[in-house]
Amino acid sequence: MDHPGPTTRIPDEPPRSARPQPGGPVRRPGGRSAEVRRRVLAAVRTHLVEHGYDALSVDAVADRSGVHRTTVYRRWRDVGGLLADVLAEATSDDWRPPDTGTxxxxxxxxxxxxxxxxxxxxxxxxxxxxxxxxxxxxxxxxxxxxxxxxxxxxxxxxxxxxxxxxxxxxxxxxxxxxxxxxxxxxxxxxxxxxxxxxxxxxxxxxxxxxxxxxxxx
Amino acid sequence: MDHPGPTTRIPDEPPRSARPQPGGPVRRPGGRSAEVRRRVLAAVRTHLVEHGYDALSVDAVADRSGVHRTTVYRRWRDVGGLLADVLAEATSDDWRPPDTGTxxxxxxxxxxxxxxxxxxxxxxxxxxxxxxxxxxxxxxxxxxxxxxxxxxxxxxxxxxxxxxxxxxxxxxxxxxxxxxxxxxxxxxxxxxxxxxxxxxxxxxxxxxxxxxxxxxx
DNA sequence: ATGCTATCGCTACTCCAGTCGCGTTAAGCA
DNA sequence: TGCTTAACGCGACTGGAGTAGCGATAGCAT
Structure with missing residues (x-):
């Protein structure tokens, strides 16, 4: 069954605030909203690796991601919502059960x-x-x-x-x-x-x- | 396997404060400590029945049992400690697995x-x-x-x-x-x-x- | 009856989870 | 380019979980 496993790669955390690039505005694929999500979910994974589930909190994720705690509460509601979104991000719509012949x-x-x-x-x-x-x-x-x-x-x-x-x-x-x-x-x-x-x-x-x-x- | 089940009886909750009885002091088998335990565990069971696990808290149990919240924290540490003690109280040392013949x-x-x-x-x-x-x-x-x-x-x-x-x-x-x-x-x-x-x-x-x-x- | 100790009650305190109102800013659309 | 709207940041607030220090009291031993 498809669960996030050891092969799930942790993307690098982007810089806290994107700086203007030479020659044009900062590019944000998916908009600010998508970037917020990427940073927040990256922070959840990193915090889990370093401190485990017991230490995971909205404040800890907000601090690490640079996204305001109110925003995290607004979008994800609680720690469970964060974890649910990490799962959603990691799982693949096209996963199929193995077929080994027996x-x-x-x-x-x-x-x-x-x-x-x-x-x-x-x-x-x-x-x-x-x-x-x-x-x-x-x-x-x-x-x-x-x-x-x-x-x-x-x-x-x-x-x-x-x-x-x-x-x-x-x-x-x-x-x-x-x-x-x-x-x-x-x-x-x-x-x-x-x-x-x-x-x-x-x-x-x-x-x-x-x-x-x-x-x- | 022996778990507290539907046949586990909820003992009546004793009065909030024991009043002096005519002719002698209040009797407290096992001492004040045992009576505190009985009242607290009774409160846990009653609160679970009426409000479920999500509403179970040390404060709720303290209020319902008439035992001070500091005492409950001191003796049981958290909600999990309370539930563990309810289980301990309900389980029987002489439980044996069933023997049906097959x-x-x-x-x-x-x-x-x-x-x-x-x-x-x-x-x-x-x-x-x-x-x-x-x-x-x-x-x-x-x-x-x-x-x-x-x-x-x-x-x-x-x-x-x-x-x-x-x-x-x-x-x-x-x-x-x-x-x-x-x-x-x-x-x-x-x-x-x-x-x-x-x-x-x-x-x-x-x-x-x-x-x-x-x-x- | 008295003294000692364990247990309990009380109050104040800290810290954290969760929320609210308002202003700012990014982004999309006309 | 300007306007509108959605999303975000900020600071203050509330309520609950958990703790600490100290005094009161129950209970036991002498």
Missing amino acids: LAGDLVAVNREVHAALTADPPVTTALIAASFRSAPAADALRTFWIDRYDRCAVIVARGVARGETPARTDPRRLLVAATAPLYHELLLLRTPADPHLADRAARDAATAARAGAFTD | LAGDLVAVNREVHAALTADPPVTTALIAASFRSAPAADALRTFWIDRYDRCAVIVARGVARGETPARTDPRRLLVAATAPLYHELLLLRTPADPHLADRAARDAATAARAGAFTD
């Missing part, structure tokens, strides 16, 4: 992406999930994202059915949740130290279950 | 308890989990609780092995996490509406997986 392979690939997102630096995904318990914008963004991603991944199960790897009546979402839920549970709720085999094991356990007829009524 | 039956029984806890009123468990992202006392209490409960449930898997329902090499914790994680994932992270069949399905899916040799390396 159900287990696809689930392993998805779980590796989820694992990478949950252990990434900056910890955007874990921060957004934590924020979702306190912030409506964060909860909304997360729900929307997950609905979309679980929908897109249904094709993994359809391929499995087509290959005869799993019964035709397999509930796709139920299987996908079974594959991914242990990662979220272990890393976010139980807070167990990251186990490099966790993602693959959970995926393979789910594939074994599917083959055996689980996830069907 | 692996699937045991997992279903555990999952029903987890489901009851996650959908209970007052929502102590969900509140504590939400608070654990912000409060060290809450995170510590939850971790300790879960380590204990997953350990105690290992016997469910041992019985399954003894009955020949699952291979001898089955990893107990991995199976238990696979059975319970979808409930937490759906109800707390994905926030999907409570599905009466969720608990049973997740449990049976895990039992099917175990029978098929999942959760072994």
